[in-house]
Amino acid sequence: MAKRYAIILAAGQGTRMKSKLYKVLHPVLGKPMVQHVLDQVKAVNLDEVVTVVGHGADLVKEHLGKESQFVLQAEQLGTGHAVIQAEQLLKDKEGTTIVVCGDTPLITDQTYLDLFEHHEKNKSKATILTAKAPDPTGYGRVIRNENNEVERIVEHKDANENELRVAEINTGTYCFDNKALFEALQEVSNDNAQGEYYLTDIIEILKNKSAKVGAYVTPKFEETLGVNDRVALAQAEKTMKRRINEDHMRNGVTIIDPDHTYIHPDVVIEQDVVIHPGSVITGKSIIKTDAEIGPNTEIANCEVGEATVIKQSVATDSKIGDRVKIGPFAHIRPEANIGNEAKIGNFVEIKKSTLGDKSKVSHLSYIGDAQVGSNVNVGCGTITVNYDGKNKYLTTIEDDAFIGCNSNLIAPVTIGKGSYVAAGSTITKNVPGESLSIARAKQTNKEGYAARIKNRKKD
Template structure:
C-alpha cells in the first residue's frame, strides 16, 4: 500500500476570533478544533502526522501531546510556507501527503479516506477537496478548463469578476504526491496582494509541467467549513451537535429534545438510555443501557451504570453504579465511587468518597473523603468534617451503620459496623461496632423562662 502522511496547518493566530485563545484551540462541543482534526486523521492508515505550529505553539503541543510531530513556522508567510516546514521529515518520502487545516473540525475520516482513495486511483500529482457553496465569498475559487480539469485555484482577493462568479470552492484540504509537492513548493512565489506563499499555487505549477491535477467534490459543504470567527464557530458547534445526537439516536438512544441536548464527541451511550432536555454530557463519559439522565444535568467523564437515574444534578470524574438514584440537585464531585442500588438525594454533595451497595444519603449532606459501607443510612444534614485547615482526613463508616440527622463526623474517625449515631451528635472519637454514640449537650428546660422576653 502507498505510504500516507498528513500535515496539519495550525500556525495562525486567528485575529478575527477576537480572542486571547489561539484559533485552533477554540473548542467545538468541548474539544479544541485541532483535536477534532487530528482525531479524524488518526483513523486513517498514516505513517506520520506533522502539525505546523506558530502562534501558541506550546499550547497546541500541550493539547496534542504525542499524537503528532511538530514543526515551527516562525513567521506566518502563507500556507505554502507552512507546509515547507515539514520538508525535513517528508521531502525524501515516496507516497501521498494529505494537507488539512486545523480550523476544519467538521471533516470526517470518511471524507478524508475518500479523498485519498480518489487521488491514488486517479494517479494524480495533486487532488483538491472542493465543495459547491451557495455563497462562496471569502473562499478560493476552483477554476476548471474546457475539459473540466482543474486549471488553477484563485484566492478570493486575487480573483477577477468571472472567477468570483464560480461557486466551486477550495476547502483548503489537498492530497499531493509527496515528492512532487516539495519540488513545486520550491517554485512558489509571494507575488500576490497578501505577499504570501500560497499552497494552492502548487496546483498551477504542476499544471504548467503537464502533471495531472484532480478535484474531488465533497458531498456536503457544511463538513468542509473553516472556522475563522465566532459566527463560524457557533455554526460548527450547531452542526456537530446535530451530527453527534443523530448518531446516538440511530444507535438506540432516546433524546426528548435533541436541540437542547449537548453530547461531547467522546461520549459513549448504550441503547435504551433516555436523555432529557437541557443536559450537557462531556468528556469520556460512558452511560450504560436503561439509564435516564436529566433534565438539566451536567455529566463530565463519568461511568453511569445500567438503569441509573440522574435528575437535575452535576457529576464529574466519578463512577456511578447500577440502579442508582441521584438528585434532584446533587453534586457528585471527582473521585466519587458509588456502588449499585445507592440513593443520593437532593442537595447532597459527594467528594472523593466510596459508598457501598444499598446505602442512602437522602438529603442535605456532605460526604467527602469517606469510605461508607453497604446498607448505611446517613441522615439529613450530616457532614464528614474532613478538613482541619491544612490536611484532609478520612471518615470510615461500617456496613449497616445508622447516622442520625445533623451529625458532624470529625475526621479522622471510624463508625463501626451496625453502630448508631444519635441525631445532633458531633463525633470526634471512634464508635465501636453495634454501639450507640450520643455526643450532644444534655437538654435543660427552664419553666416559664420565656415569659421574660414577652411584652405585656
C-alpha cells in the first residue's frame, strides 16, 4: 500500500471568533477542534503528520505535542501558501497526502478512509472531498464539465451567476499524489479577489496538464462544517453531541434525554448504564455496566464501577467502586478511591482519600487526606482536619471504627480498628484499637439561669 501523509492547516487566528484563544484550540465537547481532526485522521494509519501553525503556534504545538511535526506559516497568505510550508518535510516522498483544515472537527475517520480509498483506487493526482449543500452560500463551488468530470473549483467571491447556482461544494479537504502536489504549488499565483495563493488552483493546474482529478461526494454534509465563528462552534458541538449520544444508545446505554446529556468523545460507557438529564461526563471517564448517573451530575476522568449510583453530584479524577451510592450533592475531588458498596451522602466532600469497602460517610462531612478502612461509619458533621496553614497531614481510620457526629480528627492521627469516637469530640491523639475516645468539655448545667437571661433582654 502507498504511504500516506497528512497536512493539517492550523495557522489562522480566526478573527470572526472574536476571542483571545486561537481558533483551532476552541473546544468542541471538551476537546480542541484541531485535536479532533488529528485524532480522526491518524486513525487512517498515516506514516507522517505535519501541522501548519501560525497564530498561537506555541500553544498548538504544546497541545498536540509529539503526535505531529510542525511547520510555521509566518504570514497568512492563503491555503496554497500554507501547504507549501510543508515542502521541506514532504516534497520528495512517494505516496498520498491528505490536506485537512484544523477547524473541521466533525469529519470522521471513516470519511477520511473513504476519501483515501476512492483516490487511490482511481489513481488520481487529486481528489476533492465534496458535498451537496442545502445552502452553498460562502462555499467554493465544484465546477464539472459536460462529462461530469471536475474542471476546477471557484471560490464564492470569484464565482459568476451560473457558478453560484452550483450546489456541490468544496469541503476544503483533498487527497493528492504527494509529488504532484508540490510540483503544482510552484505554479499557483495570487491573481484573485483576495490576493491569496489558493490551494484550489491546483485542480485547474493539474487539469491543464491532463492529470486525472476526481471528487468523492460524501453523503454526510453535516460532517463538513467549518467552524469560523461562535455560531458554527455551537452547531458543531450540538452535532457531535448528538452523534456521540446516538452511538452510546445503539451500544446499549439508556440516555433518558439525549438533548440534555453531554458526553465527551473519549468516554467509555458499558451496556445497561442509565444516564439521566443534565449529566455531563467528560475526559477519559469509564462507566461500567448497570451504573446510574444523574440527574444533574458531573463526572470527569473517573472510573465508575458496576451498579454504582451517582445523583446530583460532582466527581473528578477518581476511582469509584461497584455498587456505591453517592449523593445527592456530594463532591468527589481528585485522587479519591472509593471502595465497593460504600455510601457517600448529601453534602459530603471527599478529597485525596481512600474509603474502604462498605464504609459510610452519610452526610455533611469533609474527608480529606485520609485512609479510611472497611466497614467504617463516619457520623454527620465529621471533619478530618488535615491542614495547619502550611502542610497537609494524613488521618487514618482503621476497619470497623465508628466516628460519632460532629467530630474533629486533627491530623496526623490514627483511629484504631474497631474503636469508637464519641460525638462532639476533637481528637488530637491516636486512639488505640477497640477503645472509646471522648474529647470534649465537661457539661455544666446552671439551673434557673435562663430566667436571668430573659430578664436582661427586657431591660
